[in-house]
Amino acid sequence: MVSPTAVYVLLLLAAPLAAVVAFSFWTQDFLTIDRTLTLNNYREAFTDPIYRTLMGRSLMISGVVTVVTVVLAFPIAYFVSFYVDPSRKALWIFLITIPFWTSYLLRVFLWKVILGFNGVFNSGLLSLGIIDEPITFILYNANAVVITLAHAFAPFTILPIYVALEKIDRSLLEASRDLGENRMTTFFRVTLPLAMPGVIAATLIVFIPTIGDYVTPRLVGGPDGLMIANMIQTQFLKLNNAPMGATLAVLAMCAVTAISLIFVFFNRKYLR
Amino acid sequence: MRGGWLRIYAITYLVFLYLPVILLPLFAFNDGTVMAFPLKGFTTQWFVQLAGIEALHGALLNSVFIASVTAALSVLLGICAARASTRFRFPFKAPIMGAIMVPLVLPEIIVAVSLLVVVVQVLDLPLSAWTVIAGHTLICTPFAIAILSSAFQGLDQSFEEAAIDLGETRWGAFKNIILPLVSPGIVASFLICFTISLDEFIIAFFLTGAEPTLPVYIWGQLRFPTKIPAVMALGTLMLVASLIILSVAEYYRRRGVARVGGKDSGGFL
Numbered sequence: 001m002v003s004p005t006a007v008y009v010l011l012l013l014a015a016p017l018a019a020v021v022a023f024s025f026w027t028q029d030f031l032t033i034d035r036t037l038t039l040n041n042y043r044e045a046f047t048d049p050i051y052r053t054l055m056g057r058s059l060m061i062s063g064v065v066t067v068v069t070v071v072l073a074f075p076i077a078y079f080v081s082f083y084v085d086p087s088r089k090a091l092w093i094f095l096i097t098i099p100f101w102t103s104y105l106l107r108v109f110l111w112k113v114i115l116g117f118n119g120v121f122n123s124g125l126l127s128l129g130i131i132d133e134p135i136t137f138i139l140y141n142a143n144a145v146v147i148t149l150a151h152a153f154a155p156f157t158i159l160p161i162y163v164a165l166e167k168i169d170r171s172l173l174e175a176s177r178d179l180g181e182n183r184m185t186t187f188f189r190v191t192l193p194l195a196m197p198g199v200i201a202a203t204l205i206v207f208i209p210t211i212g213d214y215v216t217p218r219l220v221g222g223p224d225g226l227m228i229a230n231m232i233q234t235q236f237l238k239l240n241n242a243p244m245g246a247t248l249a250v251l252a253m254c255a256v257t258a259i260s261l262i263f264v265f266f267n268r269k270y271l272r
Numbered sequence: 273m274r275g276g277w278l279r280i281y282a283i284t285y286l287v288f289l290y291l292p293v294i295l296l297p298l299f300a301f302n303d304g305t306v307m308a309f310p311l312k313g314f315t316t317q318w319f320v321q322l323a324g325i326e327a328l329h330g331a332l333l334n335s336v337f338i339a340s341v342t343a344a345l346s347v348l349l350g351i352c353a354a355r356a357s358t359r360f361r362f363p364f365k366a367p368i369m370g371a372i373m374v375p376l377v378l379p380e381i382i383v384a385v386s387l388l389v390v391v392v393q394v395l396d397l398p399l400s401a402w403t404v405i406a407g408h409t410l411i412c413t414p415f416a417i418a419i420l421s422s423a424f425q426g427l428d429q430s431f432e433e434a435a436i437d438l439g440e441t442r443w444g445a446f447k448n449i450i451l452p453l454v455s456p457g458i459v460a461s462f463l464i465c466f467t468i469s470l471d472e473f474i475i476a477f478f479l480t481g482a483e484p485t486l487p488v489y490i491w492g493q494l495r496f497p498t499k500i501p502a503v504m505a506l507g508t509l510m511l512v513a514s515l516i517i518l519s520v521a522e523y524y525r526r527r528g529v530a531r532v533g534g535k536d537s538g539g540f541l
Contacts, residue, residue: 005353005413009372012410016386023389033393076285079278094522095286099293101514105473105490106507110292113299113307120295154289205377212379215473219494229381236385236478242393249385256379 023246033243041247051231051248058228059255061142061217062210065149069157069206070199072150077161077198078191093162097155104152108219111148115139115220140222148216153209157202164198165191196270204260211256228252296511300504307500318505328506331489335470338401338485342408343465347458349409350416355450357417358424376414383407384478391479399481407475412465419464423457423528424450456528463521467514486510 025037045051080092099107114120115138122134138144168191176186214229221227228248235245264271300319304312322328356362357369375383387407391397427450435445451458473487480488490506493499 003352005349005356005372005417006368008349008413009374009410012387012406013375013383014371016390017382019389019394020382020386023393072285075278075281079282083278096289098515099289101467101471101518102293102296102511103471103487103490103507105487105494106296106503107292109494110295113295114291120291151288151292208377209379212381213474214381229379232381232385233478236388242389245385246389249382252379253382 020246021250023243024250026243028241028243041244042251044244045247045251051228054226054228054231055248055251055255057142057226058211058252059259061145061149061225061227062207062256063259064142065146065153065210066203066207068146069150069153070161070202073154073157073202074161074195074199077158077165080158081162081165093159096158100152100155105215107152108148108216111144111151112139112220115144115147139220140225142221142225144220144222145217145225145227148220149206149210149213152216153206156205160201160205161195161198164195164201168194193270196267200264200267200271203263207263208256208260211252293511296504297508299501300508302501305498305501307504318501319509321502322505322509325502328486328489331484331486334401334483335486338404338408338476339466339469341405342412342469343462345405345409346412346416346465347420347462349413350420350461351454351458353413353417354420354424358421358427359429372417373414375411380411380472380474381478383410384475387475388478399479401481401483403479403481404476404485407479408469408472411472411475412468415468416461416465419461419525420454420457423454427453454528456524460521460525460528463517463524467517467521470510471514 023033024041025039026033026035027038027040045055076096080089080096084092112119116122117134117136117139119134119139121138122131125131126134138147172190172194173186176190177183181189211227212229214227214233217225217227217230229252232245232248232252235241235248298311299307301314301316302311303315303317353369353372357365362368384407387403387410391399391403397403431449431453432445435449436442440448471487473491476485476488477491484492490503493503
């Protein structure tokens with residue numbers, strides 16, 4: 001019964017992924033593909049500073065986005081789970097997810113409008129007299145990418161953390177208080193460790209896909225905010241160098257997988 | 273009031289979440305081409321303008337076609353996988369189900385380039401609506417499975433056994449007993465997949481042929497400042513459409529949960 005779906009995934013995911021890996025060992029000369037196996041693409045990817053810079057920056061930005069998104073989202077999940085009346089929890093979750101059914105492209109574009117020189121943010125602060133001249137460090141750089149992606153992934157972090165918090169048996173918290181812990185230590189020694197599976201899931205859900213986003217860096221990142229996915233896109237669609245694009249895609253995947261595995265390994269005690 | 277500071281933080285955070293969404297209709301009805309404050313005045317000319325753009329209508333039809341086929345395929349594949357995983361035990365169950373859910377966390381650009389490589393370089397086929405459908409089905413199926421699994425999980429197995437004892441064939445029992453019971457889940461997952469496909473850009477941009485999808489069309493328009501207000505109007509209409517579709521989906525999901533006698537445990541995702 002599972003076979004049609006499994007076959008579909010095998011044909012349209014596993015086989016194409018294998019093709020990408022194969023391509024990364026080939027080279028392309030104008031339009032003809034040279035199928036001799038070679039490591040030239042990988043050598044180029046590791047030595048050419050532009051690829052190294054982009055890869056480093058992408059991992060950096062994805063990491064910062066992940067930390068910012070999860071840290072900002074945790075209190076919301078905590079609030080909805082512990083302080084909102086049970087009958088109104090579904091409403092809060094609904095409210096949190098609505099903004100994410102606007103067109104993704106337009107949301108990113110609107111952040112450009114918000115953060116711009118004459119943007120909503122600057123004109124708002126100017127009219128309130130908080131600043132004297134528009135601040136410029138929030139658009140066309142990595143900061144803008146972080147703000148925009150932190151917004152884009154908000155529900156994907158809030159929901160897993162919320163689900164983990166909901167599962168916590170409230171009597172454990174009472175027991176902790178009865179045994180002499182205060183609210184702070186109860187939170188750090190009981191609530192947080194029990195919520196860790198949700199936090200870990202949220203971290204991976206943000207970290208892995210952000211590396212593959214090229215819309216946000218292109219629209220709000222400026223030249224210093226471009227990421228590896230922009231280069232992969234350029235290699236495939238503009239430079240017509242599929243093997244180099246495939247190599248970069250494979251390297252990006254490996255880097256993300258390795259970091260995710262290390263992260264899970266260090267947090268394995270929470271997942272038992 | 274409970275949770276004082278936390279509540280203030282939560283409301284601030286909601287403002288952050290809604291900031292772009294509020295701006296969308298604001299600029300769609302603004303009588304000026306520059307996207308800045310103060311607003312110039314109320315107009316509906318951008319909505320009127322939308323009606324006259326031929327390329328937009330083509331893109332919209334193309335997107336609706338892709339989204340419908342994608343949703344239908346994803347739901348079919350989702351039913352197979354959800355039914356199999358909730359009802360039967362089979363060898364390599366965990367790795368197979370894991371592989372099916374992988375597209376949920378895989379960066380979309382990886383899905384896009386790997387399909388592009390196969391279609392263009394290996395099979396040497398032209399890009400078309402069908403290549404986009406193939407990619408979208410891949411990422412929508414896990415969502416369909418997630419919704420359908422909860423629908424199948426709540427089923428009481430004895431219904432099906434009773435039907436077979438009373439002389440139905442296996443297929444008859446599935447068609448007459450199981451499907452009607454999970455139909456709200458089917459409708460809900462169809463609508464969710466439809467909405468996801470309609471809005472998806474990263475994969476569509478790589479795999480679309482000569483006929484762009486709606487998001488690919490919008491991406492092309494974003495470069496021209498004079499076209500922006502019309503795009504904002506279009507975005508507003510799309511937001512309204514998604515909200516209607518999602519409300520219907522949520523209604524069916526709740527009915528499904530109620531039908532199998534389960535307890536409601538929050539929304540989608």
